[in-house]
Amino acid sequence: MPNSLICLPRNLPLSVTVDVKLPRCDNLLLFTPSPLTVAEGGSGSYTVALASQPSTAVTVTVSAGAGVTLDTDAATNGNQTSLSFSTANWNTPQTVEVSVGQDVDDTVILYHSASGGNYGSVTANLTVNIQNICEYMDALNSDGTFCDLDSKKITSLNSGNFNGLSNLETLWLGANDLRSLPEDIFAGLSSLKTLSLRFANLSSLPEDIFAELLALEELYLNSNALSSLPKDIFAGLSNLKIIWLNDNKLSSLPEDIFDEFSALETLYLNRNALSSLPEDIFAGLSALQELRLDGNDLSSLPEDIFDELSALETLTLNENSLTCLPESLPLSVDVDVDLPQCVNTNTTAALPSWLIATATLEPLTLYVGGEDGSRDGSDAFNMTSVNAGDITWRFTSSHPAVASVSEEPSNNPIVMVTPVREGKATITVTATAANGNRIS
Numbered sequence: 001m002p003n004s005l006i007c008l009p010r011n012l013p014l015s016v017t018v019d020v021k022l023p024r025c026d027n028l029l030l031f032t033p034s035p036l037t038v039a040e041g042g043s044g045s046y047t048v049a050l051a052s053q054p055s056t057a058v059t060v061t062v063s064a065g066a067g068v069t070l071d072t073d074a075a076t077n078g079n080q081t082s083l084s085f086s087t088a089n090w091n092t093p094q095t096v097e098v099s100v101g102q103d104v105d106d107t108v109i110l111y112h113s114a115s116g117g118n119y120g121s122v123t124a125n126l127t128v129n130i131q132n133i134c135e136y137m138d139a140l141n142s143d144g145t146f147c148d149l150d151s152k153k154i155t156s157l158n159s160g161n162f163n164g165l166s167n168l169e170t171l172w173l174g175a176n177d178l179r180s181l182p183e184d185i186f187a188g189l190s191s192l193k194t195l196s197l198r199f200a201n202l203s204s205l206p207e208d209i210f211a212e213l214l215a216l217e218e219l220y221l222n223s224n225a226l227s228s229l230p231k232d233i234f235a236g237l238s239n240l241k242i243i244w245l246n247d248n249k250l251s252s253l254p255e256d257i258f259d260e261f262s263a264l265e266t267l268y269l270n271r272n273a274l275s276s277l278p279e280d281i282f283a284g285l286s287a288l289q290e291l292r293l294d295g296n297d298l299s300s301l302p303e304d305i306f307d308e309l310s311a312l313e314t315l316t317l318n319e320n321s322l323t324c325l326p327e328s329l330p331l332s333v334d335v336d337v338d339l340p341q342c343v344n345t346n347t348t349a350a351l352p353s354w355l356i357a358t359a360t361l362e363p364l365t366l367y368v369g370g371e372d373g374s375r376d377g378s379d380a381f382n383m384t385s386v387n388a389g390d391i392t393w394r395f396t397s398s399h400p401a402v403a404s405v406s407e408e409p410s411n412n413p414i415v416m417v418t419p420v421r422e423g424k425a426t427i428t429v430t431a432t433a434a435n436g437n438r439i440s
Contacts, residue, residue, distance in 0.1 A: 027051065028122050029060065029112050032093065035127040036110075039136035041102045041160035046126065047093035048112070050085050056117035058085045062096055063111045067104040068128070071097040098128060102160020106130050133161040134168075144168060150196070151175040159184050167191055174198040174220070181205065187212055196220040198244070207233055218242040222268065225249055229257060236260070244268040246292065255280055264288055270316060271295035279305055287311050294336065295319040301326045 028051045038044040048060060060083040062070050073080040074097060083094045098110070107129055114122035134140035134147035141147075144167045154176040162168070168189055174196045183206035186192070192213050198220045207230035210216065216237050222244040231254040234240070238260045246268040255278035258264065264285050270292040279302035282288065288309050294316040306312065306328040315329070316336040329335065 028119065029114065029124040031126045035129055036098065037129045037131060037136065038098060038100045039133045039161060040100060040104060040130050040163050041158035042133065042136070043097065043099040045095050045097050047095050048083055049093045050090040050119070053087060053090050054085065054117045054119050056087065058090070058114055058116040058119045059083070060085070060112055060114050065108060067101040068108055069099040070110070100130055102158070102163060104130050132164050134165060146170045148172045149176070154178065157181060157185050162186065162189060165189060170194040172196045174200060177201050179203065181209060183208055186210065189213060191215055194218040197224070199223045202226060205229065205233060210234065210237060213237065214239070216240060220244045223247040227251060229253065231257065234258070238263065240264055242266045246270045246272070248272050250274060253277065253281060258282065259284060261285055262287060266290045268292045273297055277301065277305060282306065283308050285309060290314045292316045293320070298322055304328045
């Protein structure tokens with residue numbers, strides 16, 4: 001007897017012999033793509049069309065489980081969950097937007113049920129595979145330890161984007177227009193050692209954003225728009241060795257922000273808007289070797305600010321408004337700083353005491369800020385006696401900025417400095433007492 005069937009029910013047993021050539025009903029709804037892949041905490045879309053012309057208008061209703069949001073009409077307020085097909089537009093694909101929350105299972109099913117005309121018995125399912133953002137953007141290496149999301153045109157990140165990446169050690173997120181980040185974005189990344197957020201257009205950071213990154217060793221936050229940092233933003237990150245905060249808009253720093261960094265070796269704070277620094281800002285940084293403070297608005301420094309930097313080797317202070325160096329500056333540090341007001345005949349009071357008087361003689365590094373023709377004659381730096389009788393001083397210079405030095409026995413030797421051109425002059429000092437013993 002003739003009938004109007006267009007498909008066979010999907011629950012028809014395979015063992016049944018059927019005297020009719022019809023497709024299964026779950027093949028009458030066409031999905032593209034199938035399956036759908038969505039990043040955890042992210043969104044995606046797919047299209048639906050009918051496989052054959054219906055006898056009358058057809059409505060397809062879409063549903064999903066918890067944690068999944070669907071919308072079949074973005075132009076209408078609220079989330080719509082149905083699609084309408086006519087006898088004319090039955091094969092025109094219609095779009096369904098899918099948003100997936102965090103902590104959703106790796107696979108979810110979207111259910112589709114049709115009604116109307118000869119499509120009244122049609123149902124079909126679409127599988128959605130949920131991936132973390134590193135997998136979704138094909139940015140994860142084979143062993144799951146390195147994810148390169150640099151320059152991926154990412155404009156936002158959602159909680160859960162990095163779920164399931166407990167082995168991740170290096171994460172690059174630089175050169176994206178992120179602007180802001182969820183507080184728990186890095187939750188679960190217990191193995192992360194290197195995090196790069198440079199050139200990400202970040203203007204602020206939540207206080208606890210790094211709270212779970214206890215293995216972190218390198219943090220690159222340079223070249224953003226950060227104007228301030230929460231007091232405890234680095235709390236607990238005792239393994240940090242490198243922090244780059246240069247090229248931001250920082251005008252001040254909390255006094256205790258670096259308190260727990262006994263392993264820190266490199267700290268970049270250059271090219272910000274720092275006008276002052278707390279006296280204890282660098283307290284406890286016993287492993288710090290390189291500190292960059294150039295390109296700020298510093299006019300003075302607390303006298304004891306460098307007291308605990310026993311391992312410091314390189315310090316940049318140029319492009320500030322400093323007129324002198326603090327007494328706590330270690331003798332062996334290579335200092336890059338312009339002190340134009342210190343290069344004059346009355347300069348001894350503005351220089352650290354180790355350049356004026358010292359019994360521990362090591363190479364001294366002096367940066368001269370004058371240029372050729374900017375001054376007449378030479379300028380003098382006095383080094384007073386170490387109270388060991390008549391002293392013979394020997395000075396050698398690595399740069400023409402130091403034109404000549406005295407070599408006669410004296411308790412008050414004078415280093416004659418002529419600012420021939422800008423540059424660094426390393427002055428090696430040797431002192432010999434009257435009894436022939438070298439003072440060092």
